[in-house]
Amino acid sequence: MDWHKVKEQLENTFNGTVLLAQGETLFLQGAYGEASIQTHAPMQLHQRFNLASVSKPITALGILLLVQENKMTFDDQLNRWFDNFPYANITVRHLLQHTSGLPDYMELFSNHWDDTTIATNEDVLNLLTQYAPPSLFEAGERMEYSNTGYVLLALLIERITNESFSKYLTEAIFKPLHMVNTTVTSTTFTEQYANEIAQGYVYDVYAGKYVDPSQHEETKGATCLNYITGDGGIYSTVEDLWKLGRAVIEAQLWDEALLEQAFTPSTFTAEQPFSYGMGWIINEDEQLGKCVWHNGGWLGYATTFKIYLQSKTIFVFLRNKEQELNYETAIGEAIEGALTTHEFHLPKKPEQYKAVHLQMETLQGYEGKYQLQKHPEHTVDVALQDDGHLYIFLPGSMPLELYALKEDVFFLRGIDLLVTIKQNTLTVIGENQKTIASKINDHTLREK
Secondary structure (H helix, E strand, C coil): CCHHHHHHHCCCCCCEEEEEEECCEEEEEEEECECCCCCCCECCCCCEEECHHHHHHHHHHHHHHHHHCCCCCCCCEHHHCCCCCCCCCCEHHHHHHCCCCCCCHHHHHHHHCCCCCCCCHHHHHHHHHHHCCCCCCCCCCCCCCCHHHHHHHHHHHHHHHCCCHHHHHHHHHHCCCCCCCCEECCHHHHHHCHHHECCCEEEECCCCEEECHHHCHHHHCCHHHCCCCCCCCEEECHHHHHHHHHHHHCCCCCCHHHHHHHCCCCHHHHHCCCEECCCCEEEEECCCEEEEEEEEEECCEEEEEEEECCCCEEEEEEECECCCHHHHHHHHHHHHHHHHHCCCCCCCCCCCCCCECCCHHHHHCCCEEEEECCCCCCEEEEEECCCCCEEEECCCCCCEECEEEECCEEEECCEEEEEEEECCEEEEEECCEEEEEEEEECCCCCCC
16 A cells, blocks of 8 residues: 555645554554644644544543552442532443433533633533533433533542542553653644644634634634533644553553443443444454544534554644535545555545525524424524524534525534424424434524
8 A cells, every 4th residue: 555645635625744654664644734824834744633532532541540450449429529410320331331410511511611711621610510500411321412511520530549640640641651742732722832732623604714713703702611621621743642551452551441431332332323432432443453532623623533442553633724514524434444445545525515695584583492203302493693603502412503505505614414494393404314303493592
């Protein structure tokens, strides 16, 4: 396989860095595009990316070390460490496996937070304690992906170690593995290391250009959450994640029996589109064997980190300019596939949608609460916000702006979904699937 040719073909397909290795053999390592749209500094391999949810496996690995040191167990209950915690019978295992039923903290902040104020993990705990929104389900009843759970795991590490989450991970994992360019985010870090960070950018579909998330109506309200950690917030590089992958394969810091538990799917994932253990998505590849991995996305960043345990293959794919997710996923699959097929075929680059403005009276006609036909326990809200734009509130998500392609047809920025709203029926159209919801009232009290 001509990996040099693959490296050349990847030019102008994405903005970021990539690494593919097997054992000690490095097949592909490249940096593409620019690290900053302000300075136009070229992307470098040492550039640090916000890992978004790829931080979750690292948080989980930190928890495994505390279990290994007998400082806690997977079945310890949270109210042992969190005073006045309003949710009963939730264990560490529930948090790790996304089976806690805890409500989504992003929705809580959307309703009860001044988005000009930077939020912390303690603020997440305080809002949960103060407002105590109802659980989504009883702990251990089923699985539903939960960012809230991983924020609490980061707080749990701090309660048990009497150290900051950042200091603990640095001393327990990053330093021993010589991950010198990896750190938990903080305002100090982002200011002092601005030139080493690959800044994340979102695409303004009205202006037709990339912008800082803080300058975009849809995303600026979420920037107050940039420094919440555990579920995200770790910055790293392709090389440092390669080091981490090798350490996991070789069980350098962790007992093999503990890693085996982390890499075993929970019994609740049978009904899910993916199997999930403790911080890791798990699947089997016919050629490369068992894969433990995670992906992530946050305000311009999209990340992928895969470890194939038997074949000792590691794939890292970090991006910082928002594109259609399915397209970038297909690029990653093409790179991985070349390892076994010895062929490389890039997907066709999609067109960027251009949004049009609709009259206010037309937008008002779409507002309302819609009930999912197949899951009537869930509703979707569509509402105009103070900025005069139309937003959709999907279950467990921050508000997402609906951009009009034309009347009755909308798209979501960076997500390969179309939404149609016509004759009191809302349809979310994805690849090979449709989700239909019917309007049950005309007005919603949702606030951004």
